Amino acid sequence: MLVESTAALDPDQRYPMVLYLPQNDRPIKFQGRIASRVPCGDAYDIGVEFLQMKKLDRDRLRSFVGTLPAMS
Numbered sequence: 001m002l003v004e005s006t007a008a009l010d011p012d013q014r015y016p017m018v019l020y021l022p023q024n025d026r027p028i029k030f031q032g033r034i035a036s037r038v039p040c041g042d043a044y045d046i047g048v049e050f051l052q053m054k055k056l057d058r059d060r061l062r063s064f065v066g067t068l069p070a071m072s
Contacts (some may be wrong), residue, residue: 028057
């Protein structure tokens with residue numbers, strides 16, 4: 001996942017994270033590992049790896065991603 005942040009999060013650090021999907025009241029909770037940090041102007045593009053996610057949340061995320069248009 002790509003996140004834009006003004007915080008310079010350190011690669012390989014792990015943080016508890018919450019992801020809210022459109023039109024869904026229940027957030028997806030997971031442990032995120034900072035996989036990359038790229039300066040982008042006054043902010044950073046942060047690459048996040050999903051870790052330690054419950055199967056139900058993983059299935060919900062997979063279903064949501066399947067609805068997104070393919071990028072070429």
